[in-house]
Amino acid sequence: MISKAVEDIKRYGFINDLEYARNFVLNKSKSKSLGKVALKQALLLKGIPLETIEQVIAERENLIDETEVAFELAQKKLKLLKSSKKKKRSESELKRKIYEFLTRRGFTWETINHVIGKIFDDSELYI
Structure with a gap:
């Protein structure tokens, strides 16, 4: 009976993982400026299928420049x-x-x- x-409910469109994931990513991207790793992890914890998550993250990459968000x-x-x-902090501590x-x-x-290379105007790798 439950199934x-x-x-x-799914047939009527009240449960839609894809739309939920799209809205979740859009809202989190705007409000908290999260990267794709954090978004993927949050959606996985909510039980969204990996294929759906990867589709939504790919759509996001076409709309939002993650490097620009991280830079800001x-x-x-x-x-x-x-x-x-x-x-007062040294440059290495700031990085x-x-x-x-x-x-x-x-x-x-x-x-x-x-982003760090761009901000500090160098190309050295950081860990």
Whole structure:
């Protein structure tokens, strides 16, 4: 009886993993500026099928430039770190803090490395 009810609900469009995932990604992308790694992980925890997640993430990549989002976040974080009156930080410490911040936001290593290189105007790799 339960499975029939679920099938009826799906048929009427009340349960739609693809639409849910699209809306979730759009809302999280706008409000929290999360990277694709964090979005994928959150959707997996919600029970969305991997194929659906990969489709929605691919659609997002066509609409949102993740590097630009990460760059804007990193600039804001850098400004906060530099304005802190408690402590003056070295460039390597600033890079590490930004790296950790963007990692927590779910951006890929490649994106983070590109952003840090762009902000600090160099091409050295960071870990």
